[in-house]
Amino acid sequence: MELKIIHFYPDLMSLYGSYANVSVLRRYLEALGCTVTVQPVRPGEGADIAGADFLFMGAGTERAQRFAAGDFVQYGPAVKALAEDGCAMLFAGTAMELLGASVTDKDGETYSGIGLAAFTTVQGSRRIVGDVYGSTDLYPEPVVGFMNKCGETHGVETPLLTGLTMGFGNEAEKGPEGFHWKNVFASELTGPLLVKNPRLLEAVAAAICARRGIPLPEERPAFPYAEAGYAITAEQLKLRAEAKQ
Amino acid sequence: MKKFLAILVCKFGRAVGKLVGKGSSMPGKFALKICPDILARVRLPQHVIAVTGSNGKTSTVEMIAAILRAGGKTVVYNEEGSNQIEGVTTTVLTHASLTGAVRADVLLIESDERYAAQSFRYFHPTEFVITNLYRDQLTRNGHPEWVYDAILPAIHPETELILNADDPLSSCFARGHEKVKWFGLDRCPSDTDAPTGAYRDGAYCPVCRAPMEYDYVHYNHIGAFRCTKCGHRKPATDYTATALDLERGTLTIDGSVTIQLAFRSIYNVYNVLAAYAACRECGVASDTAAGVINNYILKNGRMQKFTLGAHRGMLLTSKHENSIAYDTNLRYIRAAQDPCTVLVIVDAVSRKYFTSETSWLWDIDFNQLNAPQVQRVILSGRYCNDLAERFSFTDIPWEKVTVQPDIPAAAAELKAAGSEDLYVVTCFSDRDKILSQVVKEA
Numbered sequence: 001m002e003l004k005i006i007h008f009y010p011d012l013m014s015l016y017g018s019y020a021n022v023s024v025l026r027r028y029l030e031a032l033g034c035t036v037t038v039q040p041v042r043p044g045e046g047a048d049i050a051g052a053d054f055l056f057m058g059a060g061t062e063r064a065q066r067f068a069a070g071d072f073v074q075y076g077p078a079v080k081a082l083a084e085d086g087c088a089m090l091f092a093g094t095a096m097e098l099l100g101a102s103v104t105d106k107d108g109e110t111y112s113g114i115g116l117a118a119f120t121t122v123q124g125s126r127r128i129v130g131d132v133y134g135s136t137d138l139y140p141e142p143v144v145g146f147m148n149k150c151g152e153t154h155g156v157e158t159p160l161l162t163g164l165t166m167g168f169g170n171e172a173e174k175g176p177e178g179f180h181w182k183n184v185f186a187s188e189l190t191g192p193l194l195v196k197n198p199r200l201l202e203a204v205a206a207a208i209c210a211r212r213g214i215p216l217p218e219e220r221p222a223f224p225y226a227e228a229g230y231a232i233t234a235e236q237l238k239l240r241a242e243a244k245q
Numbered sequence: 246m247k248k249f250l251a252i253l254v255c256k257f258g259r260a261v262g263k264l265v266g267k268g269s270s271m272p273g274k275f276a277l278k279i280c281p282d283i284l285a286r287v288r289l290p291q292h293v294i295a296v297t298g299s300n301g302k303t304s305t306v307e308m309i310a311a312i313l314r315a316g317g318k319t320v321v322y323n324e325e326g327s328n329q330i331e332g333v334t335t336t337v338l339t340h341a342s343l344t345g346a347v348r349a350d351v352l353l354i355e356s357d358e359r360y361a362a363q364s365f366r367y368f369h370p371t372e373f374v375i376t377n378l379y380r381d382q383l384t385r386n387g388h389p390e391w392v393y394d395a396i397l398p399a400i401h402p403e404t405e406l407i408l409n410a411d412d413p414l415s416s417c418f419a420r421g422h423e424k425v426k427w428f429g430l431d432r433c434p435s436d437t438d439a440p441t442g443a444y445r446d447g448a449y450c451p452v453c454r455a456p457m458e459y460d461y462v463h464y465n466h467i468g469a470f471r472c473t474k475c476g477h478r479k480p481a482t483d484y485t486a487t488a489l490d491l492e493r494g495t496l497t498i499d500g501s502v503t504i505q506l507a508f509r510s511i512y513n514v515y516n517v518l519a520a521y522a523a524c525r526e527c528g529v530a531s532d533t534a535a536g537v538i539n540n541y542i543l544k545n546g547r548m549q550k551f552t553l554g555a556h557r558g559m560l561l562t563s564k565h566e567n568s569i570a571y572d573t574n575l576r577y578i579r580a581a582q583d584p585c586t587v588l589v590i591v592d593a594v595s596r597k598y599f600t601s602e603t604s605w606l607w608d609i610d611f612n613q614l615n616a617p618q619v620q621r622v623i624l625s626g627r628y629c630n631d632l633a634e635r636f637s638f639t640d641i642p643w644e645k646v647t648v649q650p651d652i653p654a655a656a657a658e659l660k661a662a663g664s665e666d667l668y669v670v671t672c673f674s675d676r677d678k679i680l681s682q683v684v685k686e687a
Contacts, residue, residue, distance in 0.1 A: 012448065014444045014445065016383065016604035017444075017605070019607070020604075023638050027638075061389075061391070062390070127385075127391065129384055129387070131600055131602070132601075144601045146384070146600065146602040146604070148383060148602075150387065191607070192603075195607075196601060223634070223637075225631075229634055232627065232630065233599075236599035239599075240598060
């Protein structure tokens with residue numbers, strides 16, 4: 001089976017090792033026997049994204065994000081159509097904000113997102129940084145990650161992380177984080193979210209496969225270093241979260 | 246009266262602090278409590294040089310101090326590296342008379358990039374060196390543009406900026422600023438045609454986001470950049486490395502000053518250039534500066550030679566969370582001729598607590614270790630699994646890679662066998678964990 005990944009703005013929205021999400025997803029799908037092509041989309045070039053199996057955009061600086069938004073708006077209808085159809089996608093870091101209705105930057109200027117969801121983001125001059133330890137409805141294991149953003153996102157009705165025991169969520173300390181609707185995954189947890197959370201990688205891969213009728217083997221592909229790294233991180237963050245309570 | 250008291254308290258606090266071995270920011274903190282604008286009330290020397298930026302601050306400041314002193318100037322600087330406002334206050338007041346006159350020809354300040362605006366609220370540098378702006382400690386800094394925005398209010402219109410002409414981002418500080426001197430490096434044999442590294446911070450113009458092009462690249466995204474749209478480009482330089490031969494370790498500045506480099510790294514060249522430019526701007530003669538820089542060995546101990554069993558080793562201190570610092574050292578290893586083993590240690594990312602912030606591992610170009618002379622790579626420390634996962638996406642043949650969580654065990658295994666060169670790549674926070682296992686060379 002041939003699968004197509006669209007990577008939006010890989011050199012512009014490239015903070016915090018965002019690209020690694022594509023690297024591990026590709027490796028996972030190839031381990032399932034799929035052939036994977038990754039098509040980069042650069043600003044101003046235009047691209048036909050119909051037929052995509054997965055869309056990805058990573059974190060960028062607030063100025064890069066605004067520039068990306070200006071280009072991304074042309075893909076709005078196509079992204080929404082793909083989302084409606086169950087196509088899997090991940091918008092990580094500031095890219096998540098572009099799925100919403102609008103983003104207001106720290107100078108108070110507002111620009112539009114693609115409006116896939118109704119949420120709005122307001123950025124400020126305070127940097128919100130810190131570890132996150134939370135849970136999702138997708139699977140029982142905890143989600144780990146690091147938050148590094150300057151915006152608060154309001155009006156998310158279907159978060160990806162339904163509860164946090166440590167860290168800042170969309171708009172509040174220990175509040176819900178990210179966005180999840182159909183197979184659209186979005187989170188401001190920066191960087192290699194799918195590297196750090198092997199279960200989330202499985203969930204994304206399963207969504208891609210389900211849409212294309214690719215059967216998943218009884219025994220899923222396993223990557224021992226990712227699992228071992230996750231186990232240590234989850235254990236240590238749990239200890240920190242408990243110590244804070 | 247408040248001024249007098251603040252100075253007195255600071256001097257006293259510093260003396261006590263030295264006796265009990267405490268840090269140097271506390272006395273300044275007390276002084277600021279007594280007299281918040283104390284830094285506006287002291288009489289500063291004719292030259293106040295500040296140095297900030299992501300990489301190379303400490304090395305540059307150290308060289309500037311050495312050159313100025315060789316030029317017969319008295320220099321006061323925050324040698325202990327407490328580079329936020331409290332530390333700066335301690336430095337200034339400790340060296341001031343009780344009436345508030347700083348007794349020196351030059352006040353030299355290494356300034357934390359995020360707190361520069363706070364430090365320079367009450368006085369401003371006469372010369373302000375900004376070495377570069379890279380991805381560095383993003384857990385506290387956000388990203389390089391965030392740091393740029395934090396430094397901007399620290400720049401006073403009367404300050405002369407001394408800027409890196411080869412860095413697309415920090416060179417933007419010259420926009421709308423009158424007094425600017427540029428340092429930079431002409432084309433040299435070790436250049437590449439396009440940016441290198443795991444990410445492309447030089448892909449787009451920091452001013453208008455149009456694609457950028459390069460005539461040549463010295464490393465990562467540092468080089469002769471040129472925006473295809475708005476005209477942002479490498480400017481003509483005032484202090485120029487006109488020839489650089491890293492293999493021989495020779496550097497020529499402005500076509501006439503030849504220097505032998507003790508540490509043959511291109512990053513060191515930028516520190517040398519920045520220091521040279523700052524000192525020349527303060528009136529030091531070029532041959533005085535060259536005399537100091539020639540064969541200058543940095544005292545900050547970023548490189549440490551040692552032996553471990555039959556291995557001759559070198560520790561290359563790399564800041565965690567700073568991919569360019571890592572890339573620097575990996576590039577150094579890649580240029581090595583003799584067979585070697587490389588030990589990479591990531592044990593504590595934060596000194597305070599465990600953090601899941603490992604994204605910077607993906608920003609490091611570990612693929613540079615895919616070189617024939619690198620026979621083995623050992624990954625060690627608490628984050629060895631995260632390292633291994635990162636390394637599995639390089640082209641390094643996996644049979645060369647060993648994962649050993651325990652640092653003393655990794656050292657013991659090395660000690661027991663082999664005599665190839667050994668390079669250790671790790672951070673300040675982790676280096677004692679290996680240095681305690683080896684025999685250090687003086």
